[in-house]
Amino acid sequence: MRGRSCILQLSIFRLRDFRCLGSSMVLNAVGTMGEVVVLGWLALELTSSPFLVGVALGMRALPLFFVGAPAGVLADRFPRHRLLMLTGAGQALTASALGALTLAGRVRFAHLLLLTLVAGVIRGVEWAARQSYTHDVVGPKELINALALLGVAMRAGWLVGSLGAGMLIAHFGSGVAYVAVAVGYLAGAVALLPASAPTGIRRAAAGSLWHGVVGFVTAMRTDRILPILMLLTACAEILGFSHQALLPSMARDVLRVGPEGLGTMNAARAVGGILGLFAVGARGPVRGGGTRFLVVLLAFGASLVTLGAAPRVVGYAGVVIVLVAVNALGAVSDLLSQSLMQLGVPERLRGRAGGAWVVAIGLAPLGQLQIGALASLFGVGIALGASGLALTALAGAAALTFPRVRRI
Template sequence: MAESPLFSHEGQIVVAPSLTTLRYRDLRLLSLATLVTGAAFLGERVALGWLLLDRTDSALVVGLGVALSALPNFLLGIPGGAITDRFDRRLLLRITSFILAAATAGLGAIALAGMLSVAGILLFTFLSGAVRSLSQTVRQAYAFDVVGPHQAVGGMAIVSLAQRSGGIAGALATGEILVQLGAGYAYVAIALCHLAAFVFVLLARTRGQAAPGQQPQLAESVKEYVREVRGNSTLRALVFLTAAVEILGFSHQAVLPSLARDVLHLDAAGLGLLTALGSLGGFVSVLLVTLRPEPVHKGWFFMGVLLGFGLALVMLGASSSLVVALIGVGVVSALAALSDLLSQTLIQSSVPNELRGRAMGSWMLAIGFGPVGHLQIGAVAVSLGTATALITNGLFLILLAVVVLVWTPQLRKL
């Protein structure tokens, strides 16, 4: 028999290389924390989209809400990366998890008191997005720390699987809670997820085998990274590409509430189902990567993923039935998940080890351009319809992938 990720030539069961990273106790704890954090994140995304659409009946306002959640990535990406390299990453994860738990519980109390407004939702979305921006930077850097550079894709894939698994449950549960109990109880459930994440990261013991030894002062840390960016063309290309994909590809999330309600005629529970199936698509794609050896030609793999991402957006925009839309959302999310995984890994691998936190800050800065895409796709959806908005962005993403493939040989060599 041909050798596979699960069987040797002799037919014996073997462990997929990526799964061996689970031998690290702190990666298991980080994965558990990410599992419940993923549930909280997608749960909050479902609540945000549905509440804003229900109260304003505007896809543009929904786009504004999603944009505000991503704006802190742009504003705080580089400073967040410097903070990540300056302080113990376990401590930062504990602090951010606790803040998110307290803030979300407060929002739930406001909603239960009947005082929740659109302005309040938008303000909370921006502030929680700021904390989440730092948390995401720290989480990915710490995963790399624990498993080391030679198993980076595998270790980060395990964390990504945990996030997407939690996202499935969080989206489904939040949609149902919104229908049955209301926004207040939905936000309380999200707060409990953040609290559980705090407990898990509290148990982490080590800084990780690849944790940087020196911890520079923040000002010097930023200056050092600016020098690296100026002299590293591969890093600049990856950051630019990540930003462009965020604008053209990930912006589809802003029109999912409109797609669910206005095109597919679903309620909040239906939006939760649509979001959960998207997370399931991401889970399956990352699982397949986890079960394979580390990809050798990561640059070519990345370009292929982006081409497929664009084609899937076109498919989703052209869908007119619930079944096709569900498949489209699953495929789009599957390729989006691979895009995230590969861009995070490639950016961290393109810099010296002591700069990886700041490199992840660059990744956060790049995805911070997402608000441009959220507002753009929301405006096109209002003017020309949701389908046209998705198809347009998909075609431009295909064009981007082709141009990058032809004009950036340094990425093809990765």
């Protein structure tokens, strides 16, 4: 029944809460990708160091490793759509503060790191709540399609945010771009005002936050497949998604295309993600999701090796095309990791499954630091190639070492 389950089957849009969630996702994503572009460019302007650009981008993800578990507990205990509204407003405040400092000419690299770190803490709660709220709204049977549709919505917002931020930086400066980022985050929060908490959802038992975190660790020890999925997700984040940290340096120093070129390169990431998610949705329900996850990770690594060689071989236009392929594979790996974690736990632990995913991607700063350091020492191309080869090798090793993953 491929037609019934195809991503183009839009029956879930009849759900008001899903429409609110989708609208919020688009608007929030405008702010998210706009922030990535302006953060990377402003960090490069302030420091002229690819390594410190990696540090700045790493600050977006550094808190996730530490707040993932408590964020999952919060998402199991409180109305998730309200948490999403509060986190959107919080990210708008941090972006507004950076915009004001930049417009006043008083921004320093330390300000950039501190406020980006605060925004990362807020984002950890947002991501745990968003995954579990999606399951609340659509249920397990439609979860794959719902996550794919939301992934498309997110990347559509990325497309607008990346192109818009690049143009705003080029014509008005980073301060105005940060203000636009704040507007995107705030609009995403407002879009959830009509949403409600679905009925029939059992919340986790009350207790201290620490008790909830201990329960999270216990669940991980008893369900061995969840830690394996976390490990594979972390490998994809550290070695795969870290390539975004080198895009500002590639745009300015290798391709010499400026902030608008950087915006186009990030837009290519969004286009690739949309194409990848449509491809998954068109295939219907995930069967053999674990095997597919491993195959995608292998291809993801190979595409990064290609990206490393692309500037010398095919130039700027070729780099944009390769970025589409890289991020199509990245989006599919992202979707599979989220859905496999959500479908592998009971209802009362959905938030904690989202928290497990947040913990895994919270290791991203390690990737951004290592790829930034490699680029500073050996160049952008070698850094990308080394990361891609490492991801391919680890995915192959996981396929041999963890046969249980192939049976998911």
